[in-house]
Amino acid sequence: xxxxxxxxxxxxxxxxxxxxxxxxxxxxxxxxxxxxxxxxxxxxxxxxxxxxxxxxxxxxxxxxxxxxxxxxxxxxxxxxxxxxxxxxxxxxxxxxxxxxxxxxxxxxxxxxxxxxxxxxxxxxxxxxxxxxxxxxxxxxxxxxxxxxxxxxxxxxxxxxxxxxxxxxxxxxxxxxxxxxxxxxxxxxxxxxxxxxxxxxxxxxxxxxxxxxxxxxxxxxxxxxxxxxxxxxxxxxxxxxxxxxxxxxxxxxxxxxxxxxxxxxxxxxxxxxxxxxxxxxxxxxxxxxxxxxxxxxxxxxxxxxxxxxxxxxxxxxxxxxxxxxxxxxxxxxxxxxxxxxxxxxx
Amino acid sequence: xxxxxxxxxxxxxxxxxxxxxxxxxxxxxxxxxxxxxxxxxxxxxxxxxxxxxxxxxxxxxxxxxxxxxxxxxxxxxxxxxxxxxxxxxxxxxxxxxxxxxxxxxxxxxxxxxxxxxxxxxxxxxxxxxxxxxxxxxxxxxxxxxxxxxxxxxxxxxxxxxxxxxxxxxxxxxxxxxxxxxxxxxxxxxxxxxxxxxxxxxxxxxxxxxxxxxxxxxxxxxxxxxxxxxxxxxxxxxxxxxxxxxxxxxxxxxxxxxxxxxxxxxxxxxxxxxxxxxxxxxxxxxxxxxxxxxxxxxxxx
Numbered sequence: 001x002x003x004x005x006x007x008x009x010x011x012x013x014x015x016x017x018x019x020x021x022x023x024x025x026x027x028x029x030x031x032x033x034x035x036x037x038x039x040x041x042x043x044x045x046x047x048x049x050x051x052x053x054x055x056x057x058x059x060x061x062x063x064x065x066x067x068x069x070x071x072x073x074x075x076x077x078x079x080x081x082x083x084x085x086x087x088x089x090x091x092x093x094x095x096x097x098x099x100x101x102x103x104x105x106x107x108x109x110x111x112x113x114x115x116x117x118x119x120x121x122x123x124x125x126x127x128x129x130x131x132x133x134x135x136x137x138x139x140x141x142x143x144x145x146x147x148x149x150x151x152x153x154x155x156x157x158x159x160x161x162x163x164x165x166x167x168x169x170x171x172x173x174x175x176x177x178x179x180x181x182x183x184x185x186x187x188x189x190x191x192x193x194x195x196x197x198x199x200x201x202x203x204x205x206x207x208x209x210x211x212x213x214x215x216x217x218x219x220x221x222x223x224x225x226x227x228x229x230x231x232x233x234x235x236x237x238x239x240x241x242x243x244x245x246x247x248x249x250x251x252x253x254x255x256x257x258x259x260x261x262x263x264x265x266x267x268x269x270x271x272x273x274x275x276x277x278x279x280x281x282x283x284x285x286x287x288x289x290x291x292x293x294x295x296x297x298x299x300x301x302x303x304x305x306x307x308x309x310x311x312x313x314x315x316x317x318x319x320x321x322x323x324x325x326x327x328x329x330x331x332x333x334x335x336x337x338x339x340x341x342x343x344x345x
Numbered sequence: 346x347x348x349x350x351x352x353x354x355x356x357x358x359x360x361x362x363x364x365x366x367x368x369x370x371x372x373x374x375x376x377x378x379x380x381x382x383x384x385x386x387x388x389x390x391x392x393x394x395x396x397x398x399x400x401x402x403x404x405x406x407x408x409x410x411x412x413x414x415x416x417x418x419x420x421x422x423x424x425x426x427x428x429x430x431x432x433x434x435x436x437x438x439x440x441x442x443x444x445x446x447x448x449x450x451x452x453x454x455x456x457x458x459x460x461x462x463x464x465x466x467x468x469x470x471x472x473x474x475x476x477x478x479x480x481x482x483x484x485x486x487x488x489x490x491x492x493x494x495x496x497x498x499x500x501x502x503x504x505x506x507x508x509x510x511x512x513x514x515x516x517x518x519x520x521x522x523x524x525x526x527x528x529x530x531x532x533x534x535x536x537x538x539x540x541x542x543x544x545x546x547x548x549x550x551x552x553x554x555x556x557x558x559x560x561x562x563x564x565x566x567x568x569x570x571x572x573x574x575x576x577x578x579x580x581x582x583x584x585x586x587x588x589x590x591x592x593x594x595x596x597x598x599x600x601x602x603x604x605x606x607x608x609x610x611x612x613x614x615x616x617x618x619x620x621x622x623x624x625x626x627x628x629x630x631x632x633x634x635x636x637x638x639x640x641x642x643x644x645x
Binding site: 017018020021072073075077080081082084086088091092093095113114117118119120121122123125126129130132177181184223226252253254255256257258259260261267268269271274276281282283284285286290291296300303304307308309310311312 | 348349350351352353354355356365366367368369370371372374376416417418419420421422423442444445447448459461606607608610611613614615616617618620622623624628642643
């Protein structure tokens, strides 16, 4: 791995160099009821719009690789048959300017199931492979439990990762394109002092985690506690609204619908992201619902994230960003749910 | 403009490919035609669906137990078990009950309708391993549909298998499927046991639960531990009782197979709708051995 250090003023120059491409980054979208800024990822036209010191975006960056609604294919229909046209809906690369480690890890986890498995999903892959990601370090928020999930540092899945050292950025370079870009701005190799500052920043960050999830033997405990009354208690609270899946950076499940155009000569097949908390998630034709209760659906969500995915890919599907807990209308947070199932209040 | 990023086309040269690993195969639908429609009962019809291109039709191969996604452009797409024999390749038979939006539309279409077929998907019954062994096929209600494909495959190679028993239960005689084929099946030296929950006036056969049929079959041989394979398919409550009885009769868990039903929107392990814990019914199933099912919470 190659490391470089550059002055903070150079970042504007880096943005300028990349500006021939579409740039997406964290921007301020409004204020919450306490007057704190609300951030979200959006297309950035001006370097000054970028809020690189953002706490956490309300939504994850997933909509840029997994749009909430997407047309999978269109059909030209005639009396004699039909012809299918597939469009992956990706035409140009996208630059992500300022993504936190948890979100980078979330994309890596999505890769496992959507790109590196049987039947790779080209709609996802097309968008994912055309991302240029500049990561940036963060300060843990009260809801963050990424450290428990092993997602607090990004090891791969980005091009450049920046750590704030005060007046300078410490850059971790992971791709030739990123190296080439940095060679066009004024940067140098890190000094011993930079290294010391970098280590200090990392150690300092680790002291600030407050939320925690105990993951030891979690797969087994979830199996043993499948009938636990704790699930019913959480199920009573859960509104089955699907907000958690909406903001989750790793929730990828979807439903497909087909529509006929009014002229009856064209039809389309569209995909919309779904949520396993919604009542019809596992309902089959004929009316049988494999998960009829709110508790069974909430439980399934935790089983898939913390048990099923671990069994399949040896890592959890949760990155511990805490967005679901922050967005939940019923104040259900993963650290509390898992602690109650483990028998710790 | 030197910093304009290079665009990566993921489909590249693989467009039109059919291998599971190629991204181009993801939305590849084979044009097919409904060549005939037989009404089996009031709600179920048997559709013969032929892949139009002769080359694609011959290349289409599947194993008993697998399913296809059937698509009517603009109306919908849904998974269906293949009911025909694998030797017929891309000349498929699907038995479909009119029960939802898509299938109710399908009940109204006429022969000649152009549809789309994607697949085959999923796991299959291990018919090769079953050779030389006795076979129990136990189906309840629509469960006979995925059983018909392995049954036909066994009948076509009858001499390679030992004793073959079919046990089939339906709610009423009017709901029995494939009645016109029972005599033909019996000619292959098989034991066909049929039972209904509620008889009507014309019904001369058995009345009662399928477990009664199974009880009699179990009594006829000393143990199911050796030389027997079972395939079970039906509603969840039937799985529960039948699998328990078979286990008690000594049938090893890895020699008992079930075919599960779940909601599916893709068939390719991506939409997550058929997920049971860590398992996708479309990729790791729909055919599971009983041991795998026992290990899955809320599977049956």
